[in-house]
Amino acid sequence: MRDRADLPATEETRRGRRRPRPRGRTGVAGVLGELLITAGVLVLLFLGWQLWWNDAVMAGSQSSAAAEISRTWIEQDRLARGHTAVPTPEPTGYGVPVVAAAPGPADAFAVLYVPRFGADYHRSIAEGIGLDVLNSPQLGIGHYPGTQMPGEVGNFAVAAHRSANGGGMHLIHQLQLGDPIYVQTSDGFYTYRFRDLEYVSPATVEVLDPVPHRPEASAVDRIITLTSCNPFYSTAERIIAYGVFESWQPTSAGAPAELATIIAAQAQG
Amino acid sequence: MYAALWRVLPGPVWLRILFVLVLLAGVLVILSTWVFPWVDSIVNNQEATVGSP
Numbered sequence: 001m002r003d004r005a006d007l008p009a010t011e012e013t014r015r016g017r018r019r020p021r022p023r024g025r026t027g028v029a030g031v032l033g034e035l036l037i038t039a040g041v042l043v044l045l046f047l048g049w050q051l052w053w054n055d056a057v058m059a060g061s062q063s064s065a066a067a068e069i070s071r072t073w074i075e076q077d078r079l080a081r082g083h084t085a086v087p088t089p090e091p092t093g094y095g096v097p098v099v100a101a102a103p104g105p106a107d108a109f110a111v112l113y114v115p116r117f118g119a120d121y122h123r124s125i126a127e128g129i130g131l132d133v134l135n136s137p138q139l140g141i142g143h144y145p146g147t148q149m150p151g152e153v154g155n156f157a158v159a160a161h162r163s164a165n166g167g168g169m170h171l172i173h174q175l176q177l178g179d180p181i182y183v184q185t186s187d188g189f190y191t192y193r194f195r196d197l198e199y200v201s202p203a204t205v206e207v208l209d210p211v212p213h214r215p216e217a218s219a220v221d222r223i224i225t226l227t228s229c230n231p232f233y234s235t236a237e238r239i240i241a242y243g244v245f246e247s248w249q250p251t252s253a254g255a256p257a258e259l260a261t262i263i264a265a266q267a268q269g
Numbered sequence: 270m271y272a273a274l275w276r277v278l279p280g281p282v283w284l285r286i287l288f289v290l291v292l293l294a295g296v297l298v299i300l301s302t303w304v305f306p307w308v309d310s311i312v313n314n315q316e317a318t319v320g321s322p
Binding site for chain 2: 238
């Protein structure tokens with residue numbers, strides 16, 4: 001019991017001032033206790049770092065990297081057209097959407113905009129779902145290799161973190177029917193409309209099928225599928241958000257009205 | 270352990286407190302710059318994908 005009696009004395013010496021030193025040195029249990037408390041504090045610090053600090057830092061760098069890519073594409077298109085004025089966007093009439101070839105591993109080939117996640121939410125989509133993409137300070141969203149590309153008939157499936165590493169899908173469960181999900185590529189802008197959510201086990205790869213859960217069916221619709229982890233701060237389940245393709249317009253036609261506002265805002269700040 | 274550290278620190282109490290704060294700041298910088306990213310890379314408890322990547 002001597003060791004235990006030593007503990008408060010150690011506390012007092014540490015906190016208080018001008019107290020006489022305790023007799024003898026801190027016992028083994030005292031040192032052990034301090035080490036355990038330190039370990040506990042370190043674990044809490046790590047969680048705080050992972051879920052808030054690093055999440056915010058990564059979100060910031062991924063966001064500006066995506067804005068940079070978006071700017072580059074628009075600028076390239078403007079140069080290609082010899083700086084002619086952007087024509088007034090037409091609501092329809094751009095025909096079948098252009099489908100890009102499958103990109104190389106970790107190539108950032110698209111930018112995702114989901115206004116429901118925040119007006120300034122934009123992230124690069126890169127090929128592959130490894131940590132080199134999902135945990136990258138520049139990327140953040142991974143395209144499942146083998147699933148379709150933006151605008152292609154079938155399923156354009158992507159993954160992002162819900163609550164860490166800047167993935168920013170915190171609010172995926174708040175998507176509402178008809179919410180726009182924009183995908184920008186070097187070719188143009190693809191507008192999807194959110195349809196529904198699904199909660200599945202982590203092994204449910206059928207959500208990636210061209211027609212989700214119907215491996216034998218041949219696809220007619222163009223859909224987008226976002227996958228993230230669920231519940232918040234857990235990996236027990238996956239949350240799946242489906243969207244249906246609505247329209248596309250080439251870069252030369254400019255972004256859809258709402259997206260144009262977002263892009264203009266990010267160009268300023 | 271921490272009591273010993275406190276005794277080792279020189280100067281009056283305010284200077285010791287200053288030392289402690291500087292040490293704490295240093296530890297936090299080391300943790301968030303090197304230690305935590307390394308732990309994060311081996312713990313990887315944030316899976317967002319379906320199937321096995």
